[in-house]
Amino acid sequence: MSNTETLFRLAGLNTEYASCIDADRLEEWPGLFLEQGRYRITTADNYRRGYAAGIIFADSRAMLTDRVASLREANIYERQKYRHIIGMPALRPGGTGEIAAETPFLVVRTMRDGRMDLFATGIYVDRICEDAGGALRFAERLVVCDSSRFDTLVAIPL
Amino acid sequence: MSNTETLFRLAGLNTEYASCIDADRLEEWPGLFLEQGRYRITTADNYRRGYAAGIIFADSRAMLTDRVASLREANIYERQKYRHIIGMPALRPGGTGEIAAETPFLVVRTMRDGRMDLFATGIYVDRICEDAGGALRFAERLVVCDSSRFDTLVAIPL
Amino acid sequence: MSNTETLFRLAGLNTEYASCIDADRLEEWPGLFLEQGRYRITTADNYRRGYAAGIIFADSRAMLTDRVASLREANIYERQKYRHIIGMPALRPGGTGEIAAETPFLVVRTMRDGRMDLFATGIYVDRICEDAGGALRFAERLVVCDSSRFDTLVAIPL
Numbered sequence A, B, C: 001m002s003n004t005e006t007l008f009r010l011a012g013l014n015t016e017y018a019s020c021i022d023a024d025r026l027e028e029w030p031g032l033f034l035e036q037g038r039y040r041i042t043t044a045d046n047y048r049r050g051y052a053a054g055i056i057f058a059d060s061r062a063m064l065t066d067r068v069a070s071l072r073e074a075n076i077y078e079r080q081k082y083r084h085i086i087g088m089p090a091l092r093p094g095g096t097g098e099i100a101a102e103t104p105f106l107v108v109r110t111m112r113d114g115r116m117d118l119f120a121t122g123i124y125v126d127r128i129c130e131d132a133g134g135a136l137r138f139a140e141r142l143v144v145c146d147s148s149r150f151d152t153l154v155a156i157p158l
Helices: A003-022 A044-049 A061-073 B003-022 B044-049 B061-073 C003-022 C044-049 C061-073
Strands: A033-043 A056-058 A080-086 A090-092 A099-111 A116-130 A136-145 B033-043 B056-058 B080-086 B090-092 B099-111 B116-130 B136-145 C033-043 C056-058 C080-086 C090-092 C099-111 C116-130 C136-145
Touching: A003 A080, A003 A090, A003 A099, A003 A116, A003 A136, A003 B003, A003 B090, A003 B099, A003 C003, A033 A044, A033 A061, A044 A136, A056 A061, A080 B099, A080 B116, A090 C003, A099 B116, A099 C003, A099 C080, A116 B116, A116 C080, A116 C099, A116 C116, B003 B080, B003 B090, B003 B099, B003 B116, B003 B136, B003 C003, B003 C090, B003 C099, B033 B044, B033 B061, B044 B136, B056 B061, B080 C099, B080 C116, B099 C116, B116 C116, C003 C080, C003 C090, C003 C099, C003 C116, C003 C136, C033 C044, C033 C061, C044 C136, C056 C061
Parallel strands: A033 A136, B033 B136, C033 C136
Antiparallel strands: A033 A056, A080 A099, A090 A099, A099 A116, A116 A136, B033 B056, B080 B099, B090 B099, B099 B116, B116 B136, C033 C056, C080 C099, C090 C099, C099 C116, C116 C136
16 A cells, blocks of 8 residues: 555545544444544643543543443533544554554534634544454544643543 | 545645635636536535525526625625635545535634634535536535524625 | 645645644754745735745745744743644646645644634745655745734744
């Protein structure tokens, strides 16, 4: 697979990722991760210092599915929606059989009454593998947010 | 035409689209539509409910050209300018001889005095065909805005 | 080199450019320019009127390196960070042996206390060449900002 093709497939995975969240097809979002896929959100400060813990943590697709169920119960999507704008991925040296990439993102939030705000910016630090069917899936997505100020209610995927 | 090539050509069409608007070459903008091309702006709420009407409507290139003439008379571009940031398109199942795609966008507005604001975010829902010369042109561009709050003066293409 | 490949290589150069600035690897930033590379920042108004001077000016890689050293002394990065979101490049007619391109960008600034704001939008107007090793480097990057309001303290690369 050439670099150009790899980048295009990664861009396609990111587009799909954003579409699941922004078009409120959240139930399809965990399917973009491997069964043992990890998803974390952290801040640039923590990332630089090597603190791995992060704010939101899931280390399997099942945990992501649980999280989506909680979001549905809380009716989060009744009150706000999101729009991801995702840049081109940059390939990084990765382990055997996986692709490592860093990708800048920006998320705008629109409230029910029409107000918009810049909700988050940062980079995705990803490890990505092909699943049994040959589709690209996240082995790990670490969301590194530029701001350390988080809306404490945030349980929405970034 | 491979998927990679299709996506690249679509991205090129979007770049040209944004450039016509943002660099104030509005007169070239209708030329990116087929002669019977449709252009509509609507909200995510209306789109989800299946209301097709939308806020701004043109169902031919000639109507788009008329709209541009009105904008020139109103001197809209004297007071503000726009910057589109457009994501990668996602291909969708489409009719024969056309490409269907959804593409996220964000528009920032800069006022004459230098103030900037987040003006609009959303997706483009497009049907695209090759014209007689083999160039990609919009058979339909539906602009689905995340916010339902519109500046009532907005007549500027998004 | 096909257009698709050219665009991909340009997108890769832009990704690297943004990453040097946003991940605070500023010292690597001048290396993306040719030794006689020029870097300027100007406003859309000045650009339209043909005023070439611009606000920040460097006409060699050595001057860019000096600028980075000044930024380090001023501890600019202690107080704020940046996130570039860069669109797809549009190829423009260029001279022999060089690629000419225009590329939209948006920069979000995050302050130490977590506040984020839309810092700048505009286009990069670039002339790009291959260096002796075959890597793409900027012969010239002209940053054309939509807003004419500049933070007078801005010495940060855009």
